[in-house]
Amino acid sequence: MKFSIRFKLLTIGIISVVCSALSVFIVSLQEHKSIYAESVKTNLQALTINTADDLLLQLSVDSDPFLLRSTLLRFERYEHLKYAILYSKNWDKAEVYIQPKLFSQVAQNLLAIPEVDPKKLQQGVSIEGSNIYALQPIDETGNIGGYLLVAHEYLQPLDNSQKDLIRLTSPLLILILLITTAAMLLTIRQQLVPLMNLSKFTRNITRTKEYGNRFQVRGDDEIYTLGQDINSMLEVIDSEIKLNAEQTQQLTEQREALYHLANYDQLTNLPNRRHVLYWLTNIMDQARKNDQLIGVLYFDVDHFKSVNDRMGHDVGDKLLIEVGRIVASFLKHEQVVARLAGDEFLVVLPKLQDKMEAVAIARKLTSGFSVPISIDRWSIQTGISVGVADSEDSGYRVDDLLNYADIAMYHSKHFAKGTVTRFHPQMLVESHRHTLIVNSIVNAARNNEFQLYYQPKISAAGEVCGLEALIRWENDTLGSLSPCEFIPIAETSGKISEITRWVMDKVLKDLPEIIRSSNTDIVVSFNISSVDMSSDWFEPYLLQMIEDYPDFLRHLQFEITESNYLNDYKSANKFFKLVQEAGGSVALDDFGTGFSSLSYLGRIDIDTIKVDREFIVNFLNDRRDRAVLKAILDLTNSLGLNSCCEGIENVEQAKYLIANGCGLMQGFYFSTATPIEQISDAIELAKQRYRELELFS
Structure with missing residues (x-):
């Protein structure tokens, strides 16, 4: 059978247009399928990682089943998410979430899910059968606490999406086919060239996938309409692809933002604890294999709490940012500074040449803070x-490395702030003793392992007007402990309140015997920490003590060191006012040892200034010490305050202090500190030693 050229051309034209349109459509379907699958994978992976991070926080705190289920219920708003299973680290099911519309199907047999063996799945996202699975370990620094498996429908949503695309573009395809047939029947010769150009254009789109191109048409005939329709179809496809691309870009940006949020400190923009420990673990493995040396510097900011209390948290935050910037400016490539928590930072120094290189770098860092930092x-x-x-x-x-650096930092803070201390194995012994002391304080208070000794204070007229309560501690394991050792440990560990409460209770218990032994309005003094004054328990305890012992408070004097006052002067001033309104008195202890301005003396309500023993020890042999001591005594008298000098060990010291206006004296010359049972003898001894001064002979 022979066909006419018109028929052939018409047939060829129709076939060409249909094939081209179908090719573009099929490629679009494939592209749509690829973009859809990638979008689902990306969304599912981001959702699974975020949920795993939330579960990690809950598992690390208390593993509350209710909180775990609440976290899994966030999947309820995702229509095509079939189920989520929380496994323990041994692959035991801990919690299961099932999409409500699927629950009736699996309620009779919960063991049927998952449909695959989770242990055989790769971590991350994978396609198995009609589902997409996301398997995410719940871990921190390599310590796996469990697994989260999330199953998402794949084929059915994809099929629905493709049907929607077909439903959207099919009318255009049919319209194009009809217009093309009519045009060829009417004006085959006139339209042959434009039609072939159109066919060529569509084939080029199929090959290049440049859906943003448009077919240039002229006139107002069917070829023009056909070209417009093809351009409309390309516009629909192009807009769909651009929309998917934008969504993919948004997901990428969100994933990057989440990564930054999870791995960088939001205040300083430095790597956080999680990120630096993960990185340190990896480079530590490489260093072990290559026999390389890695150093770490563990440091915190001196007096940071004082900055927060006195200048505000906003200034404190800016100080942390500036500290991170200063430290980073001293570091080379591959050397990293991270913020761990609060004012604690960690510097990682890979590929060191020798052990002392880390010490040298640390000293450079400390030298960078020799100049004051200007903030606001x-x-x-x-x-x-x-x-x-x-x-x-x-x-x-890694854990031991950080622990050792932390122990070394504690030595720097304890013995000389602003210095560098290199770890030594002996520090482990000291750290163990430190831990024993911390853990023994509560039991020591409960079991009365503490003892109070009282040292007399004698006036310039020879009367014993006061006693200082000094604490001692005898422990079966730790032996005899000096207050200089266990008091700072108690303050830094939050256990000082146990000691303070015990001391105050013991003083109140001993006070009747002290009053009987002295036959005077004697005043008993004892130290209070700034930690106590700012704690929640102290003020109610003091108010209750005032109510229970209204006549005793005039016999009590609360001593606070100059450094403690300056660390938290707001709480201190509030405490001073409360004590003095109730009839008690306040003494500023260790005066002269701080590095502060004397201007605050005229603004605080205290009764007594205690001159530190450092000014007493050498003043007879050192002209400058003698001048400073006399200036302090003159200043105290000018302000109308009482003065008390401690550490008096000989006659010459006592005579000089009396001659220069010292109000109260205490020291080994008059009497050592004695237990309550010997307080009468100590008072008589102090009076006897005063008479031996022969001031009026």
């Missing part, structure tokens, strides 16, 4: 206390 209207003089440890010290164990 404040000029802040601060520093950093640094602990140094290296991978050889820890046997290439």
Whole structure:
């Protein structure tokens, strides 16, 4: 059978247009399928990672089943998410979430899910059968606490999406086919060239996938309409692809933002604890294999709490940012500074040449804080206390490395703030003793392992007007402990309140015997920590004591050191006012040892200034010490305050102090500190030693 050229051309034209349109459509379907699958994978992976991070926080706190189920219920708003299973680290099912519309199907047999063995799935996102699975370990620094498996329908949503695309574009395809047939029948010769150009254009779109191109048409005939329709179809396809691309870009940006949020400190923009420990673990493995040395510097900001209390948290935050910037400016490539928590930072130093290189870098860092830091209207003089440890010290164990550096930092803070201390194995012994002391304080208070000794204070007229209560501690394991050792440990560990409460209770218990032994309006003094004054328990306790012992408070004097006052002067001033309104008195202890202005003396309500023993020891042999001591006594008298000098060990010291206006004296010359049973003898001894001064002979 022979066909006419018109028929052939018409047939060829129709076939060409149909094939081209179908090719574009099929490619579009494939592209749509690929974009859809990638979008679902990306969304599912981001959702699973975020949920796993939330579950990690809950598992690390208390593993409350209610909180775990509440976290899994966030999947309820995702229509095509079939179920989510929380496994323990041993692959036991801990919690299961099932999409409500599927619950009736699996309620009779919960063991039927998941449809695949989770242990055989790769971590991340994978397609198995008609589902997409996301398997995410719940871990921190390699310590797996469980697994989260999430199943998402794949084929059915994809099929629905493709049907929607077909439903949207099919009318256009049919319209194009009809218009093309009519045009060829009417004006085959006139339209042949434009039609072939159109066919060529569509084939080019199929090949290049440049859906943003448009077919240039002229006139107002069917070829023009056909070209417009093809352009409309391309516009629909192009807009769909662009929309998917925008959504993919948004997901990428969100994933990057979530990564930054999870791995970087939001205040300083430095790596956070999680990120730096993950990185440190990886480079530690490489360093062990390559026999390389890694060092870490563990440091915190000196007097940071004082900055927060006195200048506000906004200034404190800006100080942390500036500290991070200063430290980073001293570091080389691959050397990283991270913020761990609060005012604690960690510097990682890979590929060290020797152990002392880390110490040298640490000293450079401390020297960077020799100049005050200007923040807003404040000029802040601060520093950093640094602990140094290296991978050889820890046997290439990350946890031990950080622990050793932390222990070394504690030594820097305890013995000389603003300095560098390198870890030494002996510090482990000291750290163990430190831990024993912390853990023993509560039992020591409950079991009365503490003892109070009282040292007399004698006036310039020879009367014993006061006693200072000094604490002692005898422990079966730790032996005899000096207050200089366990009091700072109690303050830093939050256990000082146990000691303060015990001391106050014991003083109140001993006070009747003290009054009987002295036959005077004697005043018993004892130390109060700034931690006590700012704690929630102290003020109610003091008010209750005033109510229970209204006549005793005039016999009590609360001593606070100059440094403690300056650390928290707001709480101190409030405390001073409360004590004095109730009839008690306040003494400023260790006066002269701080590095503050004397201007605050005229603004605080205290009764007594206690001159530190450092000014007493050498004043007879040192002209400058003698001048400073006399100036302090003159200043105290000018302000109308009582003065008390401690550490008096000989006659010459006592005579000089009396001659220069010292109000009260205490020291070994008059009497050592004695238990309550010997207080009468101590008072008589102090009076006898005063008479031996022969001031009026």
